[in-house]
Amino acid sequence: MGGIEEDMADRRSCYFQSCSLVCHDSNDSSICRTFGKSRPSCNLHCFHCHHLHQFWIFVGYGKHVGDSVWTSLRRQAVPYAGDLSPTFVDCSVPLCNLALAHVHLCYSHLEADWADYRSCREIRKGAAFAVHVFVSWLFVSKLRVGIVGTAIVLDFSWWLTVLGLFVYMISGECRLTWTGFSSQAIVGLWPFLKLSIASGIMLCLENVYYRMLIIVSGYLEKNDVAVDALSICMTIFGCESMIPLGFLAAAGVRVANELGAGNSKGAKFAAMVSAATSLVVGLLFFAIIMGFHNSIALFFSSSAAVIKAVNKLSVQLAITILFNCIQPVLSGVAVGSGWQAIVAYINIGCYYFIGVPLGIFLGWFHNSGIWGIWIGMIGGTVVQTLILIIITVRCDWKAEAKKATNHIERPEYSNQ
Template sequence: MMKIYFKKIEVIKQRFVELFSNMPNNNTLNETEHPLIRSTPPQPSLFQRTCSESKKLCHIAAPSIFTRLAMFSITVVTQSFAGHLGDLDLAAISIACTVLISITFGFTLGMASALETLCGQAYGAGHHRMLGVYLQRSWLVLFLSSILMLPIFVFAAPLLKLVGQPVAVAEQAGLVAVWLIPFHLSFPFQFTLQRFLQCQLKTAIVAWVSGVALAIHVLVSWVFVYRMRIGIVGTALTIGFSWWISVLGLLGYTLFGGCPDSWSGFSSEAFVGLWDFFKLALASGLMLALENFYYRLLLIVSGYMRNTEIAIDALSVCVTIYGWESMIPLAFLGATGVRVANELGAGNAEGAKFATVVSVVITVLVGFVFWLIILFFNKNLALIFTSSSSVIQMVNELSVLLAFTILLNCIQPVLSGVAVGSGRQAIVAYINIGSYYMVGIPLGVLLGWLLPSAIVGMWTGMMSGTVFQTLILAIVTMRYDWQKEVRKAQILIKEEASSNQ
């Protein structure tokens, strides 16, 4: 009996041994063998995501801000030297730079943003070699376009007289415009090289080259104006000289080893798809040209006012300060375009959307800071450009309008940057036409007629057009289907790759 009992115990013991031997050992248990205790990596908080995205944006935008400020300051330095030559010289170079150059500058800069779309998406998808092909394609299209715009400079004097500018100002501005042609011809190479390098996050070299160009320009301007006393023609020539110094610096870096992955030499592939690139570039050019020229219309209106030279000088100071500050939102336009294009090219819809939100918040904060600066230092703004008490007084009167214009124009460039990153420049061009030229200008003319000060009324109406434009762009951006944008970007990249093969 006892033998039977011990035998049963032995059988039960054997079964327990078999059972426990088949169970996983705690020492060897891993996440894949037991789903109940599988650990997931902690998701970053909203604050951490915001900080990370802000760093990525600022990594692109900060050197770009310095670059834009440095290159724009070349024109500002020139206007400052011209302002101390006389009121007529300041009025002439202000008209030439803030009206004539702004047309070609805005159009060429906008056309270059097509490169931002294509290079940004190709870089995000890892097709680095295509960036060099796109760069060469952009040189062909933009340089031919800049040649077609030369009549604006050749016939500047009669065109300015036609729109009502005083004869003396128009003649002097026409003289300056001819000597600004080298400056104009640098745009196709300057803007495309900047975007080519920016899309690869090589922004530091662009900033260094721009800083060197600005330092050279200050020195050359001082020599030409004060030592050699060449006058207004010398000041105009120094702008083109300094911009070409920057172009040669960026070109040397690109061609001689700075971009081994994206530049593999000149290629016949640059001649493939020129028409498609031109259509995208044309929409981009119209988008930015219409926006860039909008507030410059105030200078043309000032030609019909009393004390014409003083009005032109005061408005040119305001427009120059506005343009100076707008380099920051425009840098975020570029940064947003690159970030959105990179994320769409990589197939990350959520990342593109989040980059948009963070960029809008940052630029609004920047705009508010400049709004405060202009309101607090309104009496000292014009001293940088002129010593004329009448011009300083008029700038002081217009400073409140200037402050609110700057604040309003901080959101719109970022929303345009989203369109650039996703290749929707044509939509923004239509919105700009409707908002600026069908709402802002007519309302500005009406208020200019109703209010005691024509220039204040005109400016107020044009600000209303900016508000209308910003609201429409915000609605369009909020209704984006980001997954659809990802699919579009990937299809475009595949089509480009197959066509070049």
């Protein structure tokens, strides 16, 4: 049971973390900025939604490759825990990630018609959750098809969400943004394809970053305890990260909308409020973890060794949560301002040229084990956060607003 619990806990954490870079790249500034202009707003969004379809399909398969590589490495490091992963990945990942492509395509479209998005969001979540619970109970508890049944249920729930969003989108409820399919989808395809390729590669790298901790822990002594403890920490981190990821999406869309409307002060204010609010949330969770570090693992395990290991890692977990409450919002602001390429290079440099080498140095050459490896990887996140803060503080918002306005008025968009 230890292997099953660890596998499923870690699988949940990977789904939470996978959204991070997706949000970085999906909020294409040219989509969001259409709110600022009344005339081209509807068709310009439709024009880019066709490109988003190709973008998300590519990202979905990119994530599939990343998951497969991660599973292979993890199986070698922790054989007993990795035995179930290939079965789950083979049954769930291909269809799930193809569904993920379409889900985010629909989300991006609905976010452009914010009133419609708010009205359908709660209904969609409630209905999908209710169906998912029932089908999970049917397959796992009654039919007893095991982990394969869990994968099938996950596929079914994702595709049910896709169907619901798509039907809602084309049913006439999104009259402000949906005007039907258009041949304009082929205009500007090559630049968007380049963005798709870069984003797919970045998604694989982002997916592996913090999960490298679990891979490395498999080579340590008493790796069963290390893997269990890290899986618990990553699951807690993944659950909490949903809050700053929500701020990321909101900040990206809001900043882009204000820039598209030529409102530089509104964009700056939205960035400041989003960052401050997310920071408060991060401080709250930081205090909770530090205050209950002795008992937080009891929600996941009754093993004294695992609880003790999680307690030792609580400081790193709290620091990771704190900085990852600031960084996603700043990334959302950067993406909403049209700095996608800059953020992508920052992520590569900070994660894999600073965080990973520093973690290896502290973990192996400084004999600090998994504690030192995690501290080094936090160092990469800290550097990334500081760079994004500097970029945001030094931003000329008036120039960005003018650039956004000129982008909307380009000839290829103005006649849509």
